[in-house]
Amino acid sequence: MREFAWIEKLAGLFGRQAAGAPVGIGDDCAVLDGAAPTLVSIDTVVEGVHFDRGIMSPADIGWRALAVALSDLAACGADPRRSIQALVSLQWPPDWNDDAMAELAAGLRDCASAHGCAIVGGDTVSTPGPLALTLTVIGGAARPVLRRGARVGDAVVVTGPLGASGVGLAALRAGLADDDARACGAAYRRPRAQLADGARLAALASAMIDISDGLLQDLGHLCEASGVGADVDLDLAPIDEATRGAAAKLGLDPVAVAAGAGDDYQLLATVAPRDLAELRRTLPHATVIGATRPGAGVAATRAGRPYEPPQRGYEHGT
Amino acid sequence: MREFAWIEKLAGLFGRQAAGAPVGIGDDCAVLDGAAPTLVSIDTVVEGVHFDRGIMSPADIGWRALAVALSDLAACGADPRRSIQALVSLQWPPDWNDDAMAELAAGLRDCASAHGCAIVGGDTVSTPGPLALTLTVIGGAARPVLRRGARVGDAVVVTGPLGASGVGLAALRAGLADDDARACGAAYRRPRAQLADGARLAALASAMIDISDGLLQDLGHLCEASGVGADVDLDLAPIDEATRGAAAKLGLDPVAVAAGAGDDYQLLATVAPRDLAELRRTLPHATVIGATRPGAGVAATRAGRPYEPPQRGYEHGT
Numbered sequence: 001m002r003e004f005a006w007i008e009k010l011a012g013l014f015g016r017q018a019a020g021a022p023v024g025i026g027d028d029c030a031v032l033d034g035a036a037p038t039l040v041s042i043d044t045v046v047e048g049v050h051f052d053r054g055i056m057s058p059a060d061i062g063w064r065a066l067a068v069a070l071s072d073l074a075a076c077g078a079d080p081r082r083s084i085q086a087l088v089s090l091q092w093p094p095d096w097n098d099d100a101m102a103e104l105a106a107g108l109r110d111c112a113s114a115h116g117c118a119i120v121g122g123d124t125v126s127t128p129g130p131l132a133l134t135l136t137v138i139g140g141a142a143r144p145v146l147r148r149g150a151r152v153g154d155a156v157v158v159t160g161p162l163g164a165s166g167v168g169l170a171a172l173r174a175g176l177a178d179d180d181a182r183a184c185g186a187a188y189r190r191p192r193a194q195l196a197d198g199a200r201l202a203a204l205a206s207a208m209i210d211i212s213d214g215l216l217q218d219l220g221h222l223c224e225a226s227g228v229g230a231d232v233d234l235d236l237a238p239i240d241e242a243t244r245g246a247a248a249k250l251g252l253d254p255v256a257v258a259a260g261a262g263d264d265y266q267l268l269a270t271v272a273p274r275d276l277a278e279l280r281r282t283l284p285h286a287t288v289i290g291a292t293r294p295g296a297g298v299a300a301t302r303a304g305r306p307y308e309p310p311q312r313g314y315e316h317g318t
Numbered sequence: 319m320r321e322f323a324w325i326e327k328l329a330g331l332f333g334r335q336a337a338g339a340p341v342g343i344g345d346d347c348a349v350l351d352g353a354a355p356t357l358v359s360i361d362t363v364v365e366g367v368h369f370d371r372g373i374m375s376p377a378d379i380g381w382r383a384l385a386v387a388l389s390d391l392a393a394c395g396a397d398p399r400r401s402i403q404a405l406v407s408l409q410w411p412p413d414w415n416d417d418a419m420a421e422l423a424a425g426l427r428d429c430a431s432a433h434g435c436a437i438v439g440g441d442t443v444s445t446p447g448p449l450a451l452t453l454t455v456i457g458g459a460a461r462p463v464l465r466r467g468a469r470v471g472d473a474v475v476v477t478g479p480l481g482a483s484g485v486g487l488a489a490l491r492a493g494l495a496d497d498d499a500r501a502c503g504a505a506y507r508r509p510r511a512q513l514a515d516g517a518r519l520a521a522l523a524s525a526m527i528d529i530s531d532g533l534l535q536d537l538g539h540l541c542e543a544s545g546v547g548a549d550v551d552l553d554l555a556p557i558d559e560a561t562r563g564a565a566a567k568l569g570l571d572p573v574a575v576a577a578g579a580g581d582d583y584q585l586l587a588t589v590a591p592r593d594l595a596e597l598r599r600t601l602p603h604a605t606v607i608g609a610t611r612p613g614a615g616v617a618a619t620r621a622g623r624p625y626e627p628p629q630r631g632y633e634h635g636t
Contacts, residue, residue, distance in 0.1 A: 029439070038356075040438075042405040042454050046445045087360040089452050120358075121347070127364045129447020134407050136360050136454040 062107030069135035070193035077202025078139035150226035166261025180245035217313025232290035380425030387453035388511035395520025396457035468544035484579025498563035523587035535631025550608035
């Protein structure tokens with residue numbers, strides 16, 4: 001069975017909403033009752049599945065694992081002025097030495113500092129298998145924004161450039177190391193969770209998700225949860241110059257990468273038309289790339305024609 | 319480097335206490351600030367390290383992983399009347415099929431129900447390595463009880479029988495299946511977190527820990543955190559008839575198993591002498607097995623003579 005089918009099955013088994021948890025399984029975070037809603041999310045990364053030690057330093061691995069988890073808090077509109085905490089569970093393989101562990105821990109610490117997050121607990125276990133890290137992150141929001149909530153006619157908005165991480169991964173694998181490639185490689189190795197943008201969008205967005213698996217796939221999740229469809233004009237997708245430059249050298253189509261490669265950890269939100277003026281004021285760097293419509297599914301166009309990228313995103317078990 | 323050395327090192331690196339977390343790394347749970355203190359703990363189990371599919375069904379694996387995590391909440395005195403929530407991250411290996419996943423999930427669900435816990439979120443990823451589960455559990459306590467806090471002259475108390483799980487593991491490995499062995503095997507495969515006892519002890523205990531690694535080793539952790547030593551009379555350690563019976567058939571010394579095998583998930587607490595009468599009233603099944611003293615370290619006796627079991631507990635990386 002594939003990942004998303006399993007999430008559905010488990011949500012059914014465990015109950016989609018539970019006592020003390022106004023939002024349960026299936027969104028970026030679970031929302032727990034309290035004086036103010038508490039957001040909590042868990043994320044595991046495994047060597048050989050999510051990262052490759054050949055192109056990531058131990059510090060990169062630590063940084064990225066935490067940033068990816070924090071991105072789920074951003075996607076729910078966590079307020080960076082409230083405490084943000086993380087717990088880390090490390091599974092270390094037989095060939096993992098103390099220096100590498102110390103570097104990995106330094107990467108975790110640096111990422112935590114950069115995001116105003118405190119690492120408050122954890123667990124370390126040995127494994128005969130690959131290196132793996134599980135991060136649990138906890139934050140708070142006055143008004144959590146979920147995947148559900150988009151209405152027909154809302155604008156589809158992204159918070160920043162797409163494709164840099166996907167092109168960066170290809171550049172790292174190819175050993176391309178000019179300025180453009182290095183910038184893209186850094187986007188892949190050291191992503192940032194968009195906590196500040198997420199908090200600003202929390203006041204405006206009808207629904208939100210982070211772009212982890214791929215733009216079209218993640219928009220599909222948001223649309224499915226909201227019961228709407230969406231049309232996206234990929235010519236509007238923001239792609240920076242370094243990404244275009246490195247993609248050209250690698251023979252990649254940057255728009256295809258932006259549409260399907262994932263790992264950008266920008267936020268994808270839907271915003272009602274009446275709130276677009278306020279969006280432009282508070283998030284001038286946000287870009288409208290499409291709109292929701294009745295029905296289901298996500299349709300993409302380029303130059304006014306239907307377009308299907310080679311992949312829409314990543315799913316485990318496929 | 320070994321597990322406990324790493325925990326020390328990571329605690330130093332990440333900061334032992336952080337903003338919004340009155341208790342940080344190194345106790346059974348992290349304690350987060352809020353209207354009432356929030357307890358949170360993370361625990362990973364890995365096939366081939368923490369469990370063996372040869373003697374555990376997938377449902378057992380799921381049950382045990384969650385119970386072990388919930389035991390950390392019990393050890394901090396979590397109040398079962400408050401919400402208790404869990405998030406689960408599953409790493410599934412290539413040979414793991416849908417039936418096994420469904421059984422494992424059912425074991426998680428049954429354990430959650432048995433403990434009044436709601437599973438509110440999670441993550442599933444594929445791995446080329448062994449099956450692994452990470453559980454994050456969240457609870458609340460009016461007054462969290464920590465490993466630190468024991469004073470010289472406190473009684474050392476355990477909440478229930480010891481050694482059943484260690485003997486049960488040996489019985490499962492040996493294929494012994496009479497009534498005694500089955501009872502011990504169930505203690506190993508389906509432990510229970512002592513949430514009710516932990517909540518009662520929260521009003522009385524000066525310090526508390528759960529017995530996961532081994533009685534003497536876990537008491538050592540409590541003593542070290544509290545800056546005291548302790549003497550334990552192992553003749554007083556509660557060991558039930560089934561454990562003695564199965565141990566005899568296996569040629570095991572049940573007292574040695576009770577002292578060092580761990581996995582019992584009973585609670586180990588220190589209680590001031592003035593509170594012992596109240597302890598006997600509210601926890602009549604609790605047993606005093608020793609007392610704290612000045613200095614450091616844990617000394618055990620049997621029949622009045624110093625005794626050192628073959629092992630004091632389990633540590634990863636040793």
